[in-house]
Amino acid sequence: MNRRPFDPRLLRRVPAARRDLAVLALLGVLAAGLIVAQATALAAVLATAVDGRLNRPALAGFAVAVLARSALVWAQGTVSARVAATVKAALRADLLGAVGRHGPGWVAGQRAGQLATLAGRGLDALDAYFTGYLPQLVLSVTVPVAVLARVVFADWGSAVIIALTLPLIPVFGALLGWQAQAATERQWRRLSLLGGHFLDMVAGLPTLRAFGRARAQTEVVRRMADGHRVATMKTLRIAFLSALVLELVATLSVALVAVPVGIRLLGGGLALQTALLVLLLTPEAYLPLRAAGSRFHASMEGLTALDEALTISAAPAAPRATEGAATPDGRGEISFESVTVAYERTTALRDVTLTVRPGERIAIIGPSGAGKSTLLGLLLGFITPTSGRVTVDGVDLATADPDAWRRQLAWVPQRAHLFAASLADNIRLGARDTPPDALTTAVRDAALDDVVAGLPDGLETLLGERGHGLSSGQRQRVALARAFLRDAPVVLLDEPTARLDTAAEAVVLDATRRLVAGRTALLVAHRPALLADADRILRIEDGRVTELTPEPTGKVIR
Known part of the structure; x- marks a missing residue:
């Protein structure tokens, strides 16, 4: 099982998705810039409002940033959905191609139900990965870098605290992710076995009824479905607990920044606009990491199916004749x-x-x-x-x-x-x-x-x-x-x-x-x-x- 958040084999096997993935990365960079611009404009508006003045240029900049972020969110959703559709179509075609390359002998050694589950329900789970996790993964790289770059010029002390606490979220996320990964693999195996057994049972239903085993097989399917339910609930339990841990870490990290900023503001050691800017940007630095950690669990099933699909479609087949190979004459000996x-x-x-x-x-x-x-x-x-x-x-x-x-x-x-x-x-x-x-x-x-x-x-x-x-x-x-x-x-x-x-x-x-x-x-x-x-x-x-x-x-x- 591939443990990386992004499988580089995807770029080689689905070249049609490269452009959309590059666009998704570019949108992540633009989103980071808009977040910084929005916070800067809002801090300026609030700081002048305290003195009873209205900073119209800053207010206009804030409104433009909000509208631009809304358009950017729509664009990210559209591009990520297109990537998901492209990858799913390509992987399904690769799976069918693998069946054609290997031939009936290879297919006979596989469970048809498991292949059908993988090509259908399994690859459909990639929607959560491409539309939820992957955009947040891009933002978890671009936004913290942009926030740190802006805060270090405004208040380097706060920037140091942010830089020291940011790694805690991916570290805790990775520790919990390993547990979630094992649970998701068990869940996927149970789902594949359930799909394969159910297809076998439906195909052999006349035989089962003739020998009086139909009711017994119904009980077997019920037990397998119950096992899949239990495995799913264990996976969800880990996901909920990890979300709680990540929220707690992010909240404490924000507090470590906010408390010194408030004390220095009251003591006159920090300007109001700078304090507001730091307080507005600090939660934005942690938000993509928290969102990526929570959505990673929802995408784990899709990642497991992706790894299996890439492995099966890349399995070596018997060598085929090259183009221009000789064609036998069937009328010969x-x-x-x-x-x-x-x-x-x-x-x-x-x-x-x-x-x-x-x-x-x-x-x-x-x-x-x-x-x-x-x-x-x-x-x-x-x-x-x-x-x-x-x-x-x-x-x-x-x-x-x-x-x-x-x-x-x-x-x-x-x-x-x-x-x-x-x-x-x-x-x-x-x-x-x-x-x-x-x-x-x-x-x-x-x-x-x-x-x-x-x-x-x-x-x-x-x-x-x-x-x-x-x-x-x-x-x-x-x-x-x-x-x-x-x-x-x-x-x-x-x-x-x-x-x-x-x-x-x-x-x-x-x-x-x-x-x-x-x-x-x-x-x-x-x-x-x-x-x-x-x-x-x-x-x-x-x-x-x-x-x-x-x-x-x-x-x-x-």
Whole structure:
């Protein structure tokens, strides 16, 4: 956790905010000058009023200073709000970019709920930091310096007392801030866990209800929410106590200046205008420090989220190909050369050497967890080999342009993810500029036309999240329609008929046969029907690949 009040990484990661931050600093300097000018003018007005005279120039200067300070406060609020919006938008884009750079393998190791909480509620907490704490932090630097510079020329003795007591506020603020920081980190962890657990619970609610665990999980969420409430109250308790301490220190410091000034004024050792100037400026010297200390606690959650967002978005990803990298030809030969994929707890593939000739249809079988999906993940570029390499038409995928290569792939996963958009937009996911005729052809080839005919708005029907409103078989046919529309030379199918009934399986199989015709295809399969049309059958077990001999019935022999 970064313990500095301002994270310098912010300037490097969000260059668009530099200008507004510079403007905020300039406004802080102007505010300090106006505070001194206002106090000087007011002291002159009051000193002459005691003698029954009105100092009109000083009164006019005071009025102008007050109006200028009001405009300055508005400008500070506007600029700080713009900085907050700029930084939040940039960090959210960076988080999404990090997800895109790292790929599905990295995302699978994160808790989706925690990432969602960070990108939403967490970064929204930066508003309190940029609109409340940061402007006061700037003023806590500029105002005390300006006040000391003015008071030292008016009464150097008071200036010495102010200079000696000013550091007490940041010292006490830092001591209390360390305690508040630890409490805020605990509060943020509890909030992230609560968000992640709640998202997991909502996603798995049908399973929980089927096994009678929904009520128990409700109790778990209630306990987690109560833990977050307790952590929040502890943080607020520290914030209130620190505000009390800072107020007490500031009050005593002002008193140390005010009492000697009053005594010297009564003794005739100090002019009335000078005494008034010192008494007006002294509280202004401590005010920004007190305000910064109290508002720091309100911004702690945002600072914690900022540190986490900067850390996650800066995490190193697998090296990507540079601009101008070679683009493999998907119509060429695919080769796995001594490929090993090892994770922390297991080895998914061990020294796999395999050649896929153009136009071949290869079925991949094996027990669950044997490494079948890992083999497809290597071709998709989602997984990087621990050793060895994968080449397409002689080009190593590790050095190829991943986006250009993926444009030559059609992928039908086990669970096709559909978005909360129209059915047409879901099918056009990989080909946004598809003309209506091509879209209609893809729908027909995927045997999806009867589904479209039964929808209220046809292809423009809006789907719910994850394709709510369609059956599993219909979702798989949407995924096949995507693949048909892609018209790619290489087709990857990861158990497309899994979890389908007999009727849905027959429809998907017919569409799958039309899809792979004339293309290089790798099919992860458990059903015998998928094996019948395969040119070669590979078995993966314990990370090792062996080739089996297909029979016309779809069975295999060694």
